[in-house]
Amino acid sequence: MxxxxxxxxxxxxxxxxxxxxxxTPGLAFFYGGMVKAKSVVSMMMxxxxxxxxxxxxxxxxxxxxxxxxxxxxxNSGESFIGIxxxxxxxxxxxxxxxxxADATNGAAAFPELGFVAFQATFAIITVALISGAIADRAxxxxxxxxxxxxxTFVYFPVANWVFNFDLGExxxxxxxxxxxxxxxxxxxxxxxxxxNAGAAGLALAIVLxxxxxxxxxxxxxxxxxxxxxxxxxxxxxxxxxxxGSELAADGIAAIAFINTLAAPAAAMLGWIIxxxxxxxxxxxxxxxxxxxxxxxxxxxxxxxxxxxYAMLLGVIAGVLCALAVDLxxxxxxxxxxxxxxxxxxxxxxxxLFIGFFGEGVGAAFGFGWDQLLAQAIGAxxxxxxxxxxxxxxxxxxxKSIGFRVKAEDEIAGxxxxxxxxxxxxxxxxxx
Amino acid sequence: xxxxxxxxxxIICxxxxxxxTPGLAFFYGGLVRASSVVSMMMxxxxxxxxxxxxxxFYGYAMSFASATNSGFIGxxxxxxxxxxxxxxxxxxxxxxxxxxxxxxFAGFQGTFAIITVALISGAIADRAxxxxxxIFAALWATFAYFPIxxxxxxxxxxxxxVVDGGFLVxxxxxxxxxxxxxxxxASxxxxxxxxxxxxxxxxxxxxxxxxxxxxxxxxxxxxxxxxxxxxxxGSQLAADGTxxxxxxxxxxxxxxxxxxxxxxERLALGKPTAVGxxxxxxxxxxxxxxxxxxxxPVWALVLGLVVGVVCxxxxELxxxxxxxxxxxxxxxxxxxxxxxxLFIGLAGEKVGLFFTGDPTQLxxxxxxxxxxxxxxxxxxxxxxxxxxxxxxFRVKSTDEIAGVDRVIHGETAYSxxxxxxxxxx
Numbered sequence: 001m002x003x004x005x006x007x008x009x010x011x012x013x014x015x016x017x018x019x020x021x022x023x024t025p026g027l028a029f030f031y032g033g034m035v036k037a038k039s040v041v042s043m044m045m046x047x048x049x050x051x052x053x054x055x056x057x058x059x060x061x062x063x064x065x066x067x068x069x070x071x072x073x074x075n076s077g078e079s080f081i082g083i084x085x086x087x088x089x090x091x092x093x094x095x096x097x098x099x100x101a102d103a104t105n106g107a108a109a110f111p112e113l114g115f116v117a118f119q120a121t122f123a124i125i126t127v128a129l130i131s132g133a134i135a136d137r138a139x140x141x142x143x144x145x146x147x148x149x150x151x152t153f154v155y156f157p158v159a160n161w162v163f164n165f166d167l168g169e170x171x172x173x174x175x176x177x178x179x180x181x182x183x184x185x186x187x188x189x190x191x192x193x194x195x196n197a198g199a200a201g202l203a204l205a206i207v208l209x210x211x212x213x214x215x216x217x218x219x220x221x222x223x224x225x226x227x228x229x230x231x232x233x234x235x236x237x238x239x240x241x242x243x244g245s246e247l248a249a250d251g252i253a254a255i256a257f258i259n260t261l262a263a264p265a266a267a268m269l270g271w272i273i274x275x276x277x278x279x280x281x282x283x284x285x286x287x288x289x290x291x292x293x294x295x296x297x298x299x300x301x302x303x304x305x306x307x308x309y310a311m312l313l314g315v316i317a318g319v320l321c322a323l324a325v326d327l328x329x330x331x332x333x334x335x336x337x338x339x340x341x342x343x344x345x346x347x348x349x350x351x352l353f354i355g356f357f358g359e360g361v362g363a364a365f366g367f368g369w370d371q372l373l374a375q376a377i378g379a380x381x382x383x384x385x386x387x388x389x390x391x392x393x394x395x396x397x398x399k400s401i402g403f404r405v406k407a408e409d410e411i412a413g414x415x416x417x418x419x420x421x422x423x424x425x426x427x428x429x430x431x
Numbered sequence: 432x433x434x435x436x437x438x439x440x441x442i443i444c445x446x447x448x449x450x451x452t453p454g455l456a457f458f459y460g461g462l463v464r465a466s467s468v469v470s471m472m473m474x475x476x477x478x479x480x481x482x483x484x485x486x487x488f489y490g491y492a493m494s495f496a497s498a499t500n501s502g503f504i505g506x507x508x509x510x511x512x513x514x515x516x517x518x519x520x521x522x523x524x525x526x527x528x529x530x531x532x533x534x535x536f537a538g539f540q541g542t543f544a545i546i547t548v549a550l551i552s553g554a555i556a557d558r559a560x561x562x563x564x565x566i567f568a569a570l571w572a573t574f575a576y577f578p579i580x581x582x583x584x585x586x587x588x589x590x591x592x593v594v595d596g597g598f599l600v601x602x603x604x605x606x607x608x609x610x611x612x613x614x615x616x617a618s619x620x621x622x623x624x625x626x627x628x629x630x631x632x633x634x635x636x637x638x639x640x641x642x643x644x645x646x647x648x649x650x651x652x653x654x655x656x657x658x659x660x661x662x663x664x665g666s667q668l669a670a671d672g673t674x675x676x677x678x679x680x681x682x683x684x685x686x687x688x689x690x691x692x693x694x695x696e697r698l699a700l701g702k703p704t705a706v707g708x709x710x711x712x713x714x715x716x717x718x719x720x721x722x723x724x725x726x727x728p729v730w731a732l733v734l735g736l737v738v739g740v741v742c743x744x745x746x747e748l749x750x751x752x753x754x755x756x757x758x759x760x761x762x763x764x765x766x767x768x769x770x771x772x773l774f775i776g777l778a779g780e781k782v783g784l785f786f787t788g789d790p791t792q793l794x795x796x797x798x799x800x801x802x803x804x805x806x807x808x809x810x811x812x813x814x815x816x817x818x819x820x821x822x823x824f825r826v827k828s829t830d831e832i833a834g835v836d837r838v839i840h841g842e843t844a845y846s847x848x849x850x851x852x853x854x855x856x
Contacts, residue, residue: 005671007434007436007437007440007669007671008434008435008436008439008670010436010440010670010671010674011436011439011440011443011670014440014660014664014670014674015440015443017660017678018660018661018678021656021657021660021682022653022654022656025649025652025653025656026653028649028653029649032646033646040645040646041645041704041705044645044646044705045703045705045708048649048689048705048708048709048712049708051686051689051712052686052689052690052693052708052711052712053686053690055682055683055686055687056683056686056687056690059683059728059729060732095727095728095729096679096727096728096729100727100728102672103672103673103675103676104671104672104673104676105672106671106672111671111672111674111676112675113672113675113678113679113728114675114678114679116679117675117678117679117682121682140703141697223646226646233653419702419703419705420700420701420702421641421642421645421702421704421705421706422641422645423645423646424643424644424645425464425465425641425642425643425644426465426643426845
């Protein structure tokens with residue numbers, strides 16, 4: 001068979017996957033800098049633990065669930081078990097069997113194994129994102145159990161709904177129900193990644209309850225440069241996340257790339273302007289959070305809007321998220337590092353924005369309200385599904401092995417209790 | 432001639448691998464005391480400067496000496512120099528004529544030489560003189576790394592078979608995709624030699640040396656992992672299916688090792704640590720380096736799970752045997768490199784004992800490991816002894832106790848007035 005392998009696109013896909021993998025450590029540093037010095041090890045380990053666990057599950061069966069092709073596919077019709085487009089598994093893909101067998105045959109523009117790696121990094125970071133809601137107080141073992149269950153029953157199927165589809169004449173011709181039946185547009189994961197993780201974060205914050213001393217201003221970030229380093233790695237990796245989702249280095253990838261620059265830049269400004277008017281001072285944590293809010297919001301929309309509208313979206317997301325992060329104090333749920341305020345709210349804003357201002361679909365350009373309705377149904381479905389399952393899994397864990405450390409351990413700082421190590425040894429030089 | 436896409440792939444991969452050496456500096460830097468982190472990082476940065484320079488001058492001409500060139504001096508496939516490649520002359524000429532591949536390849540391989548030397552420095556934390564280290568680095572690069580890279584990485588392929596090249600890959604038939612022997616076994620064996628020559632730190636006993644900055648170590652591990660994708664996938668020298676396989680395995684093996692090291696800590700010692708998780712990931716990366724293109728991903732996962740536990744046990748050896756391999760270069764790189772290289776003989780597609788019932792490849796892998804290990808150890812021991820007897824390799828004991836940063840580099844990593852000195856959460 002003639003090889004159609006395109007080394008340019010394969011290069012792009014592999015490098016993008018490496019970029020996205022770097023985002024999870026980046027997230028660990030972003031979150032780690034914001035907690036107390038005595039719980040930074042625990043905070044980072046929630047991300048690194050996800051990296052290890054979800055990576056393993058992805059190889060074993062995650063890819064086979066997330067990219068299970070239904071009976072309509074010639075190759076995998078016989079090995080598919082489940083409901084096409086909803087929840088199923090493709091036995092041929094377990095243990096990456098069929099992608100490995102096809103690795104060197106050159107039958108596609110890029111090897112499927114490259115796509116496997118790229119999507120693995122998405123699964124990993126989505127799970128890690130949730131951990132921001134349970135800072136300072138979660139047991140590591142309980143978190144790992146949660147991560148394994150949530151990935152299996154929520155992320156893998158939801159990724160199928162959104163990311164598993166085939167393009168043909170006139171658009172999507174087969175695939176997961178949100179992408180195919182509903183026709184919602186989510187280019188790089190506003191629903192599957194951000195709304196998904198944000199809703200689960202809200203559920204876990206409710207399950208675990210409030211930290212001791214949960215009230216505005218009591219908890220200060222212990223290491224702001226570490227947080228900004230994390231933001232930088234996230235933004236860097238996000239170019240691979242958004243532009244890489246095109247799976248080819250072409251014009252759409254360039255649009256996604258430039259919007260991944262424009263939206264967070266505008267959102268950063270939007271956030272610090274809100275801070276300035278509310279508190280009189282622009283903080284660097286605010287600038288970092290603003291950039292992340294813009295990155296979240298542009299994720300679903302990066303290929304659907306022009307750069308001007310990307311900046312409009314960025315400003316809206318920056319302002320709304322800056323206001324939304326105060327909700328936890330009003331409603332009394334301890335979403336410690338603002339997974340809800342940034343990822344859930346930002347993800348919803350970005351997903352709905354397509355319904356208003358998406359090129360060729362938006363209501364503002366006279367294309368009616370159908371797309372907005374589809375966007376809202378997609379966002380709402382993922383939100384409800386993720387929230388309910390995360391709540392059930394979280395409660396089950398809390399009632400059985402316990403999700404939260406003992407009160408005295410939490411007050412003392414959990415790093416030494418849970419991990420047996422301290423993050424810093426400065427003053428007392430024990431060498 | 433290679434396409435623009437191939438050259439683009441290799442350029443990006445080279446940049447990623449170069450980034451690994453600063454990553455290593457942070458990984459090591461976080462593990463030492465606050466009063467020797469500058470010294471620790473400078474040993475890696477010093478390698479970047481020194482080995483990078485030597486590579487351009489004559490390293491590439493030694494490692495990739497081609498005996499078919501008329502000017503070749505030395506023993507073909509073992510130790511020699513190709514004058515046409517001194518100062519990258521022939522590669523530069525090819526690039527000027529429109530084919531940049533050779534020159535990018537020289538850059539790509541230069542980053543391998545740099546990090547291999549830097550890896551060794553973990554064995555002599557807290558107590559090495561910077562000048563002594565730099566002399567050692569030059570000697571070891573010249574007499575160990577450059578020739579060994581030729582033994583393994585320098586070969587020509589026709590119709591899928593190696594038709595000429597270094598004696599390990601061509602005559603022996605060693606399979607080492609990205610450097611399990613050249614990089615990992617070589618640096619680990621050298622680290623053992625240097626640790627023996629330089630001797631133990633004051634207060635060398637388990638639990639005496641707590642890492643001063645765990646987040647810095649995790650930053651280093653993250654950068655290492657990121658760069659390692661370029662290291663392993665880039666070693667295919669083309670963005671194709673084999674590169675994708677190497678890439679996936681560079682994700683799979685370290686996640687397995689991260690999990691198994693943490694589980695081992697949890698079950699055997701009670702608590703999973705962040706430094707353990709990072710070390711686990713690195714041990715998985717080390718083990719998959721030689722084997723990344725030869726294993727099914729499920730076998731890569733098995734290799735990761737195995738090596739995480741093996742290395743977690745191996746890092747305890749230094750306490751039992753009494754050599755101060757301070758940051759576990761032996762326990763992770765030597766042991767992990769051996770495990771990964773031998774694993775090809777067991778589970779490698781089409782060649783492994785598990786599939787063929789034939790131990791031939793396993794024997795070749797073992798021979799390759801032994802030859803590289805012994806050569807590297809010997810060169811390192813002799814070079815380190817030479818440095819020790821002439822200039823001195825180790826700082827004065829009073830300086831070591833006070834902390835080497837201010838003595839050697841005249842700077843401290845963190846200002847005492849910094850509020851972090853009183854961080855208590």
